[in-house]
Amino acid sequence: MAASTSSTPLRRRYTYEWYVVLICMLAYVFSFVDRQVLALMIEPIKRDLHLSDTQFSLLHGFAFSLFYAVMGMPLAYLADRFARPRIIATGIALWSLATAACGVSQTFVQMFLARLSVGVGEAALSPGTYSMLSDYFPKEKLGRAVAIYSLGSFIGGGVAFLIGGYVIHLLKQITTLSVPLLGDIHSWQLTFVIVGLPGFLVALLFILTVRDPQRKGLVQDSTGQARRVSMLDSLRFIREHGKTFACHYLGFSFYAMTLYCLMSWTPAFYMRRFGLSPVEAGYTLGAILLIANTTGVFCGSWLNDWLMKKGRADGPMLAGTIGAIGMLVPAVMFTQVSNLTLSLGLLVVAMFFASFPMPTSTAAMQTLSPNQMRAQISAVFLLISNLIALGIGTTLVALLTDQVFGSPKMVGMSMSAVNLIATLLAIGLLWLGCKQFRLSIAREAGKSTVAKVNEPFATGSRITADTPV
Template sequence: MTEQLIPETSGSTRQRTYVVAICTTAYVLSFIDRQALSLMIEPIKRDLSLTDTQFSLLSGLAFSLLYAVMGLPIAALADRRSRPVIISVGIALWSLATTLSGLSKSFAHMFLARVGVGIGEAALTPAAYSMFSDMFPKSRLGRALGVYALGSFIGGSAAFFIGGYVIGLVKDVDALSLPLVGDVHAWQLTFFILGLPGLLLALLFFLTVRDPARHGLARDASGAIRKGAMREVFAFLRSHTRTFACHVAGFSLYGMVLLGLMSWAPAFYMRTFGMSPTQVGYALGAVVLVANGAGVLFGGWLVDRLTHRGHTDGAMRAGVIGAVGMMLPVILFPHVRPVWLSLALLAVTMFFGSFAMPASTAAMQVLSPNQMRAQVSALFLLVLSLSAVGVGTTLVALVTDGLLGSEARIGTSLSLVYGIAGVLGTGLLWLGCAPFRDSMAREERLTGRDVQAAAPDGAVG
């Protein structure tokens, strides 16, 4: 079996750049919709009469459960059908669900709306990863993925800035009256403002993005293209059990720190330092934009640099480097004073924590056959969502509410939960480097598929 190389004529540099740009824009909106919830924790808890644990279910389980579960059938479609159409429908769905979050009058209503956000966002990332792998050479895939991952932090930063601005603007207004809706609180208005632009982006995506030709298709012994059915995906994963066990578990623990801090940092700074939502929005918006943005781009560059130097486990190595750099500051930042020093250590944590996004994705994409890439990504995102977003955010709340018994001790909870997760994640990623090298060599030896080549030169970055 020989993998078909993508010819130089399969899309211009301008086309490839546009696809990355519009996918990144969609990712920005998805994280704005997702992240704004954490900044509005106190007014939502007050108006809906929620506990920390209930709020963690809204920001964690409600989103992650359907995001993870629906990711599998949607990814299976993405490995066979038009990826731009799938992404367009997903953008429209999560944007509508975000808008409906602003109509919530109870925990149950908000929970269902966040479920809708999760279902819609499940359509974007696996399909986008799959398209990028058909457009860029493996030696430059890390930078393309880094640019895409940057969207999550631009979106997170924008959510903090926009949310902080809107909350500050209407902080003295008990309720606003809107046509057809009636009286709404400031946090509800924020959801309306954040959700509606996505409907326009969904239409633009549908009209302007073409599905790239698929390349790197695995074939069976007779030379026929394998269908990439889920049973074949699981068979492929079983053939690399040690590699994917270390990859999935290691990056999930690593991601637990990054995604958990995105959810809980606003509450920590409001409770510990007495900052207002507007102050927190501006401070964390700057941290996420600068530290996470720089980290994800540097992480993508590092993956490509290590790969270019001949390290077939370059993506795993980049993950180890980031996890090591993150461990100490994530333990220290909740316990130092003054606030600027805490924010500085948080920024260091976020910089190194962001390496996980391009590194984990590049590792999956270079090893997996084309017709399995979206499904392998979806399986990874399933575990990541349930563990990092679902369990990770809720575990902090349970430790704060149950073990420590005080909302004011959330900093201790963050250090304890995410410090342990960081150490375990680092160890697993280190242990996974050698199996990953073996898996790369075995794929080339057994299938004849050149896992280091599959796309034209000329990429973003």
């Protein structure tokens, strides 16, 4: 009896690892609150800073994405070499300070610089987190861990709309306030201070309770020692799988363009087209993000895992393709109907499918990439994705509204045009990427087989298989 009991493997609970997932998700929530609350306050910000839609889009999209993209690369390089919790905690503190700084901005230039700094801080979070989760969890649990972390984006976006709506309601009779140390500020500026400062507590909790996991799946040199990998090594790996990464990076970037278009301009659309107040828009859209988008993340993750269990090595790419197909019609049509209830119903469907790639795009990168390259390869993706989706996509909507249609009330037409083109490109690229991803997985599996018998790569290094956590 004793022998039988001892031979039965114990099932690990991963209690601490799931705690890390939750604390990373909490940081992601705060990052999206700080990022997204701007969208709900578009009209008072435009009024008080005398901005056009195009200028506002530069604050919401381009300013943030510019430094988020540029700083993501060096920060990911550090995350692949040094303690990741310290880097992430520093980023949380920085973006929290920058968000509060938005609350004291008096001009377009000051707000633009503050938004740049928000992007710098947030660039530290996702690449480091993806890398840590890949070391904390075996591959069969990684999809769920990434999905739960990804929920933070939509919980944060929903909370941003809810908090923004509540603060606007609370201060609706007040145009300016006198705040100690800050002087007289507009009511919308106080919102940035309120949502920014609590992030310092998250940074403190992170640095005190999260430990850096042991790295697994390391690239080794010919002597069997873990080899230090440079950014050039990561770029060579991307080039080696060039077709796969081209389809992945561009396909999911255009997918994200539709998502960010929905999240950035939907409040303005409903306020301008259907006359919703900022409070009504905040509560309505906050509820949609918290329900539709979070459900979509779970379903996208489940679909990915189900496809993988069915033997589809391209499960992450195929799940993204299916999600993009489901998103196409509602993302284009919700701005074209005249009934508010029908429009919101279509928006719910669009938001549900728009959330599919959050876990699947990450799972694809982390599965294919060696350990020392994971954060850097994620950073390259975030660089391309944010420049295309957030930088170009949100600004393109504003340019169409200002320069082509010539009226702020035509923002719905601009959204439909951008969503149509972006979603069609996403479907085509991800569908083509399914085959390329299967080929890349097979190629890396072949290298691992060669490594097991100590035969060198063409580059003189090898990759160890992931050991169970």
